[in-house]
Amino acid sequence: MKPDQRPSSDERPVTGDNDPILSLIGVTKRFTTRADDSVLALDEVQLDIPRNQFVTIVGPSGCGKSTLLKIISGIIPPSDGAVRFDGKPLVKSSRQIGMVFQRPVLLPWRSVIGNVLFPIEMLGWDVAKYRDEAMRLVEWIGLGGFERALPNELSGGMQQRVAICRALIYDPQMLMMDEPFGALDAMTRDDLSVELLRIWTERKKTVVFVTHSIPEAVLLADRVVIMAARPGRILMDLAVNLPRPRSLATERRVEFQDMVHTIREAIYSQRKGEG
Amino acid sequence: MSRSFTSTVIQNAQAVVVTILMIGLWEGACRLFNVPTWLLPPPSRVFTEGYEILPILPKHLAATLAAVLGGFALSIVVGIPLAVIIVHSPPLRRVIYPLILMLQSVPKVAIAPILLLWVGYGLKSGIVVAATVAFFPIVISTAAGLQSIDKELLELTRSLDAGSLKVFWKVRMPWAMPHIFSGLKVAITLAVIGAIVAEFIGADTGLGYLILANSGAMKTSAVFFVLLILSLLGIALFYAVEAVERAVCPWYSNDEAKAETLPS
Numbered sequence: 253m254k255p256d257q258r259p260s261s262d263e264r265p266v267t268g269d270n271d272p273i274l275s276l277i278g279v280t281k282r283f284t285t286r287a288d289d290s291v292l293a294l295d296e297v298q299l300d301i302p303r304n305q306f307v308t309i310v311g312p313s314g315c316g317k318s319t320l321l322k323i324i325s326g327i328i329p330p331s332d333g334a335v336r337f338d339g340k341p342l343v344k345s346s347r348q349i350g351m352v353f354q355r356p357v358l359l360p361w362r363s364v365i366g367n368v369l370f371p372i373e374m375l376g377w378d379v380a381k382y383r384d385e386a387m388r389l390v391e392w393i394g395l396g397g398f399e400r401a402l403p404n405e406l407s408g409g410m411q412q413r414v415a416i417c418r419a420l421i422y423d424p425q426m427l428m429m430d431e432p433f434g435a436l437d438a439m440t441r442d443d444l445s446v447e448l449l450r451i452w453t454e455r456k457k458t459v460v461f462v463t464h465s466i467p468e469a470v471l472l473a474d475r476v477v478i479m480a481a482r483p484g485r486i487l488m489d490l491a492v493n494l495p496r497p498r499s500l501a502t503e504r505r506v507e508f509q510d511m512v513h514t515i516r517e518a519i520y521s522q523r524k525g526e527g
Numbered sequence: 528m529s530r531s532f533t534s535t536v537i538q539n540a541q542a543v544v545v546t547i548l549m550i551g552l553w554e555g556a557c558r559l560f561n562v563p564t565w566l567l568p569p570p571s572r573v574f575t576e577g578y579e580i581l582p583i584l585p586k587h588l589a590a591t592l593a594a595v596l597g598g599f600a601l602s603i604v605v606g607i608p609l610a611v612i613i614v615h616s617p618p619l620r621r622v623i624y625p626l627i628l629m630l631q632s633v634p635k636v637a638i639a640p641i642l643l644l645w646v647g648y649g650l651k652s653g654i655v656v657a658a659t660v661a662f663f664p665i666v667i668s669t670a671a672g673l674q675s676i677d678k679e680l681l682e683l684t685r686s687l688d689a690g691s692l693k694v695f696w697k698v699r700m701p702w703a704m705p706h707i708f709s710g711l712k713v714a715i716t717l718a719v720i721g722a723i724v725a726e727f728i729g730a731d732t733g734l735g736y737l738i739l740a741n742s743g744a745m746k747t748s749a750v751f752f753v754l755l756i757l758s759l760l761g762i763a764l765f766y767a768v769e770a771v772e773r774a775v776c777p778w779y780s781n782d783e784a785k786a787e788t789l790p791s
Contacts, residue, residue, distance in 0.1 A: 327682050345686035357679045361701050361778045373697065374689035402778050422687075 272300040273426060273458050274324065278333035281319050281484075292483035293319045296333065299477065299486065301460065303425075306452055308461045308469035309477045312519060316484020317462045321430050324460060325349055338425065347375060350419035354431045356411035358403040358418075364390055365399045368417045375422060382421060389417045393447065409440035416451070426458040434464065442500055445471060449498060466519075470511050471498060478515055480522045488518050568748040577752025580737070588756065590732040594650055594722035595764065598657020599715055605658065606665030606714075607707070613666070614673040631663045636724055643729045652729060657721035661714035668710025672703025705779040708772040715764045723757070734760075 281294040294316045301307055309317050322328045323335060326345035335342040337349070358367045368386040372379050390399055393413045403411055412432060419427055433441040445468060452459055463469050469476050473492050480487040492511065494502055502508055550570050556562070557569035564572055609627070613620045635656065642659070643652045676699055684694045726735025734757050741749040772779075 325682070325686065327685070345682070345688075347687055349686060351679075351683055351686060353679045355679070357677055357683065359680075359698070359701070361704075361776060371683075371687050374684055374687040374693065376689075376693075404778060 271303055272336075273303045273338055274301040274460075275299070275336040276320075276324070276333065277336065279320070279323060279330045279335065280332035281316070281323065281328075282331045294323070294330070295483035295485045297484070297486055299489075301458060304456045304458055306459045306461070306472055306474045307477060308463055308473040308475075309479060310463060310466055310469045310515065310519070311479030311484075311487070312481050312523065313464070314484075315479040315481040317479055318430065319484065320479075321428055321460070321462055325351060325428050346424075347371075347422060348425045350422070350424035350427045352412075352415050352419050352427065352429045352432045354434045356403070356408070356415040358411055358414055360403050363400045363402060364395060364406070364414050367403065367414050368421050371418060371422045377422075386417070386421055389420060390414075393417055393451075407440075409436055409444060412436065412444060413447070416448070420451070420455065423455075424457075426460065429459065429461040431462055431464065433468070441468070446499060448472065449496075453497065466512050466515050467503060467508075470494075470508060470515070471500075471502060476511075476515060478518055480519075487522060488515075490515070565745045565747050568751060572748045573751040573755070576746070576748035577755070580741075580749050580752065584737075584756065587732055587734050587737045588760070590650065590653075590730070590736075591719075591722050591726065591734040591757075592760070594653025594657055594725065594733065595715075595718045595760075597650070597654035598721055599661055599718040601654060601658035602662035602665055602714055602718065603711070606662040606710075607669050609662075610666045610669030610673065613670050627663070627666060630659070635660045635721060639724050639728050643725070648729050649731070653722045653725040653733065656725035657718040660721035660724075661718040664710045664713040664717065665707070666710075668706045668713075669703060672706025673699055675706065676702045701776075704776045705772075708768070708776065712765060712768050712772075715768050716761055719757070719761045719764065 276297050276299040279294055279297040279299075280292070282290045283293055284290050297316075297320065309320065311317055319328070323330050324342075326335075326342050326349070329343075337346060359370060362370065365383070365386050368390060369379055369382060372382045387399060390396065393416060395410060395413055395417075398406065398410065403414070406414070415432070433444050436444065448459075449472060451457075459472075461469075461472060470492055476488075476490045476492060477486055478488040478490070479485065490511070494505065494507055494511075554569045554571060557564075557567060562569075568576070609623065613623055638659070639652075639656050642655050646652050646655050680698060680702075681694070684698060722733070723735035723738075726733035727739055730736045734753050737753045738750050738757075741747075741753065
């Protein structure tokens with residue numbers, strides 16, 4: 253893997269903790285089940301995410317990762333606590349938070365460009381003004397020549413690239429990614445991880461990335477948030493101090509492997525404690 | 528591509544050969560057993576005697592076609608908005624849904640005489656009966672299509688603060704389109720049945736009337752000829768709807784064809 257040549261990537265400011273773009277303050281979510289029982293999906297989650305940080309969230313299934321993501325995206329409200337985005341309380345979904353899901357969720361009747369321009373249309377902006385930008389994005393993410401293709405003519409990895417372009421076209425400050433590479437094969441997944449690092453380096457964005465792959469979480473992140481289940485809560489919050497730019501070669505470093513091991517231990521010991 | 532083309536030709540050739548064999552068998556059996564023509568005319572008689580009604584055929588065909596297309600159009604105009612209401616308003620759904628089910632569970636042939644009484648003789652009743660028969664599959668398939676929309680896609684539109692009318696026209700309706708068309712294809716064939724039923728009961732033109740009149744006069748060959756025209760009409764209308772579907776939702780009908788041309 254060729255190292256990134258842009259010197260700027262190393263000089264990326266390590267953002268100060270004084271200015272979080274997103275704050276979760278005692279976020280609690282209770283779901284009422286049929287028998288009038290309630291399940292505590294999230295228990296007083298406290299999390300500050302500084303601007304332009306790449307945060308990955310890992311944890312076993314049922315730890316409330318998806319619920320947390322939905323609350324951050326403003327899709328569902330917390331039962332208790334508050335979410336502040338960019339200094340203001342977040343009451344509904346914001347266009348400053350771009351979303352990439354596990355499935356590409358493209359409009360099957362629209363071409364690649366049409367799908368990338370979809371948010372512009374929904375926002376009521378001038379589509380003509382963004383056409384060139386859409387073409388550039390598509391080219392830049394490696395889909396040059398497929399501008400007019402329909403989603404069903406693309407492979408899963410290509411479709412997910414389109415979904416990423418669609419999230420970038422309207423330039424939100426933050427990207428919420430819910431296991432975006434979870435449905436892809438291992439090789440495509442590696443490709444897209446490296447691609448995502450490049451995107452993040454070139455366009456300053458805060459990224460919250462949920463995954464169930466620990467190596468993926470470590471490779472991408474400035475910081476790995478490990479969650480535990482029943483009730484869903486933050487178990488550990490680790491800074492990843494591996495040098496950037498990173499590539500798949502980073503995975504061979506001892507620090508990388510130590511980190512993966514630490515996280516795995518933390519998750520497994522937690523599980524044993526429950527059992 | 529060329530391989531699938533040849534296999535299509537072979538398959539079609541098989542169908543043609545079997546059809547010709549069946550007709551030959553029918554002709555042979557009629558001659559061999561001396562079946563009276565008023566009971567079962569041989570194919571040759573169907574064509575020679577059917578030829579005699581050819582001059583009056585266009586008028587009757589046009590009448591039936593008008594009833595079918597009118598009824599089909601009416602069922603779309605009523606059915607699709609009804610489905611939209613059912614999907615988007617739970618209180619209205621609770622009111623409307625049982626009514627639709629009730630209407631559907633009554634045999635249309637049984638209510639056709641009443642409809643005739645209400646709307647009158649001829650084309651009008653043809654349209655109304657055809658529409659009552661055809662509209663149910665349109666409502667069901669449109670509602671299913673609107674409900675099948677991807678939740679995450681809706682979450683995306685919500686995060687973009689898109690107006691619900693815009694989301695309806697740009698996302699929900701196109702999403703439902705393939706489902707709507709599968710309903711339309713069922714509906715068009717049902718509309719033909721509805722039109723014929725109406726013509727049986729009260730009309731002095733149309734293919735249904737022609738069948739009734741000729742079978743009353745024991746002109747069985749002519750009846751068979753009209754049946755042939757009727758089935759050709761049904762097939763033509765079905766493929767017409769399918770052609771529109773291919774034009775309106777190319778992404779859907781091309782699914783299989785496209786998948787073959789691309790490496791995964």
